[in-house]
Amino acid sequence: MFQFARRLAFGFLCFLLGALLWGLPGRALGQGSEPATFAPEWVKAWGPGHDFPGLPANLADLGANQAWDVFLHAGHLYVTGTDQARVRGDIDLFVRKYDLDGLLIWEEAWDNGPKDAGFVCVADADPGRVSLYVGGYTRVGNMNRALLQKRDAADGKLLWTKTWGEIPHGHHEIDGIAIHGDALYVSHYDSTWAGGNINAVVRKFDKRELDRTEGKAEPAWTTVWGNRDAEQDTTDGHIFADGTGVWVTGRIGGRSLGGGGGGDLYLTKLDPDGRQLWIKTWGGDRYDQGLSLTSDGEGLFVAGWTASRGAGAFDAAVVAFGMDGTIGPERVWGGPSLDYSRGVAADLSHVYAAAYTKARPTGPGRTAILKLDKRTLDLVGEALWEGKGDDCVTTSLVQEGPWLYLAGKTNRFKDGEQTFQPVLLKVSKDFDKRR
Ligand SMILES: [Ca+2]
Ligand SMILES: [Ca+2]
Numbered sequence: 001m002f003q004f005a006r007r008l009a010f011g012f013l014c015f016l017l018g019a020l021l022w023g024l025p026g027r028a029l030g031q032g033s034e035p036a037t038f039a040p041e042w043v044k045a046w047g048p049g050h051d052f053p054g055l056p057a058n059l060a061d062l063g064a065n066q067a068w069d070v071f072l073h074a075g076h077l078y079v080t081g082t083d084q085a086r087v088r089g090d091i092d093l094f095v096r097k098y099d100l101d102g103l104l105i106w107e108e109a110w111d112n113g114p115k116d117a118g119f120v121c122v123a124d125a126d127p128g129r130v131s132l133y134v135g136g137y138t139r140v141g142n143m144n145r146a147l148l149q150k151r152d153a154a155d156g157k158l159l160w161t162k163t164w165g166e167i168p169h170g171h172h173e174i175d176g177i178a179i180h181g182d183a184l185y186v187s188h189y190d191s192t193w194a195g196g197n198i199n200a201v202v203r204k205f206d207k208r209e210l211d212r213t214e215g216k217a218e219p220a221w222t223t224v225w226g227n228r229d230a231e232q233d234t235t236d237g238h239i240f241a242d243g244t245g246v247w248v249t250g251r252i253g254g255r256s257l258g259g260g261g262g263g264d265l266y267l268t269k270l271d272p273d274g275r276q277l278w279i280k281t282w283g284g285d286r287y288d289q290g291l292s293l294t295s296d297g298e299g300l301f302v303a304g305w306t307a308s309r310g311a312g313a314f315d316a317a318v319v320a321f322g323m324d325g326t327i328g329p330e331r332v333w334g335g336p337s338l339d340y341s342r343g344v345a346a347d348l349s350h351v352y353a354a355a356y357t358k359a360r361p362t363g364p365g366r367t368a369i370l371k372l373d374k375r376t377l378d379l380v381g382e383a384l385w386e387g388k389g390d391d392c393v394t395t396s397l398v399q400e401g402p403w404l405y406l407a408g409k410t411n412r413f414k415d416g417e418q419t420f421q422p423v424l425l426k427v428s429k430d431f432d433k434r435r
């Protein structure tokens, strides 16, 4: 529940912040009087979709029907998330496989408890087959336990499930998985009730041991950072690993939920033995958080949000780092109301970020794609999804060749209803050249 409670708190806070700015003009995009728009190559939205009854329409990144991650491997897209479509009020994990033309190859649902969530999926080539790892949480008794699954990527069949978590009434949520050789790194955060204390955690597993024990193997090590008894120290979004260790982002040193309590966006590096080599922070006096990252092996790009800088409320932030933690250029983007970015990808020349933007605090949310010069992070393109949308297709973004693939949720196919569906988009990297 904490995932949702956290976003609820964020949403209300942003609503309050935004309400103070109610009279300001609502142009979210930076340049020009009419924002450019993009038209997806294809759109896949599914399920009858219904969120919590009575949920205010202005609460953006909250709900039970959402694609939380998309992963591209060997010409296929893997998508995981949550949906509420099968049994009202019961939230299930889903996993889907598509080809790059949007053809659905298989879908699986996992209904273990009242709340089961998939937040990250990673495909990996084992000898003789492609495997899929899925991370999230499952509600068991009075706690949300961290959830790690392995599936056969050919048909989605579940091979094993592993859960852990120690804090009664607490929340343990996996948001990041990275694989290098036989090393499988999992990032999660562990929260006490209502988020009084949150700790950032990475565990390393041996892939072969997990297979040999059908998921029962213990981690090779567990590393925890931040203030262990207080404060909010999270891991968020994707992580990256190579032979020298693993890089993780999130928020460190926060003292309350929502926009208060400060805390900073960070990037940290752990070596293959779990030693924390360094941690670098970015932000100001107010709330700053890294929500995901990507790496091309030569540098890292963290996407998130900042209340310390920008045009008002929260703004989206993209921050470049060297592999050694050297802080590089940054891009802060948004208007007077709520903006943030979670999906981020890089190719040879550009960084692409999926951003959520609100023109007005109580208006619909819109999905924007930002195109940044990879070296300077100068904004070279920006566009909103065309049409009258109410979307948040910003939770994950991957790229290959001339295409971007975005995952999130949308309300645009249920016009007039307060309901969202998980959604997956394919968009040209030349989106900004259209129109
Ligand atoms: Ca803590
Ligand atoms: Ca801060």
Ligand SMILES: [Ca+2]
Pocket (backbone or CB within 6 Å): 310, 311, 312, 313, 314, 315, 316, 334, 335, 336, 337, 338, 339
């Ligand atoms: Ca803003």
